[in-house]
Amino acid sequence: xxxxxxxxxxxxxxxxxxxxxxxxxxxxxxxxxxxxxxxxxxxxxxxxxxxxxxxxxxxxxxxxxxxxxxxxxxxxxxxxxxxxxxxxxxxxxxxxxxxxxxxxxxxxxxxxxxxxxxxxxxxxxxxxxxxxxxxxxxxxxxxxxxxxxxxxxxxxxxxxxxxxxxxxxxxxxxxxxxxxxxxxxxxxxxxxxxxxxxxxxxxxxxxxxxxxxxxxxxxxxxx
Numbered sequence: 001x002x003x004x005x006x007x008x009x010x011x012x013x014x015x016x017x018x019x020x021x022x023x024x025x026x027x028x029x030x031x032x033x034x035x036x037x038x039x040x041x042x043x044x045x046x047x048x049x050x051x052x053x054x055x056x057x058x059x060x061x062x063x064x065x066x067x068x069x070x071x072x073x074x075x076x077x078x079x080x081x082x083x084x085x086x087x088x089x090x091x092x093x094x095x096x097x098x099x100x101x102x103x104x105x106x107x108x109x110x111x112x113x114x115x116x117x118x119x120x121x122x123x124x125x126x127x128x129x130x131x132x133x134x135x136x137x138x139x140x141x142x143x144x145x146x147x148x149x150x151x152x153x154x155x156x157x158x159x160x161x162x163x164x165x166x167x168x169x170x171x172x173x174x175x176x177x178x179x180x181x182x183x184x185x186x187x188x189x190x191x192x193x194x195x196x197x198x199x200x201x202x203x204x205x206x207x208x209x210x211x212x213x214x215x216x217x218x219x220x221x222x223x
Contacts, residue, residue, distance in 0.1 A: 010036040010053035012044040041065025060087045060094040075102035082123045102203040105129040125173040169211040
């Protein structure tokens with residue numbers, strides 16, 4: 001597989017030994033190319049802007065700027081990037097905040113090699129890999145805090161757009177939806193972007209939360 005065909009990954013962790021280990025596991029497959037590394041949140045934001053990764057694998061707890069704030073800034077600067085959060089089992093609140101900021105993947109640090117690879121692979125393909133209970137907590141927080149600006153009904157979505165939105169938020173990739181509907185992947189991608197504009201939602205994670213909020217999918221569909 002040529003360099004241009006491999007998924008570009010950036011690794012962010014304040015422990016060099018963790019970064020070295022993750023790089024080795026990812027690049028051994030031949031599917032991934034580690035194009036950047038960072039040891040703190042501030043460096044992560046700067047390096048991500050320089051290397052334009054497809055996926056950022058990032059620790060939640062870091063010096064200078066934590067993973068949640070770094071995730072938020074990376075998503076603002078490069079909304080096409082996907083962020084997978086690495087966390088210890090005691091950091092669930094931070095993960096909930098990171099998902100609300102736009103992260104679309106979640107891994108505990110004790111996760112095995114196969115789960116790491118499948119999560120990075122799926123997230124790179126546009127799928128959501130976050131536990132249903134985390135999505136539920138994010139949704140509950142949004143519902144508690146919503147006072148105005150809520151999108152009513154289907155916000156003018158066509159039947160075709162609703163069908164694509166449901167498929168996407170249930171974890172189907174652009175390619176899978178395209179094959180199912182007999183169209184090109186770019187057509188599905190453009191449809192998703194159009195839906196985002198109609199709903200006033202900036203991130204892919206926001207689409208999922210909107211779909212849950214309006215009853216198009218159940219949070220448990222995301223497991």
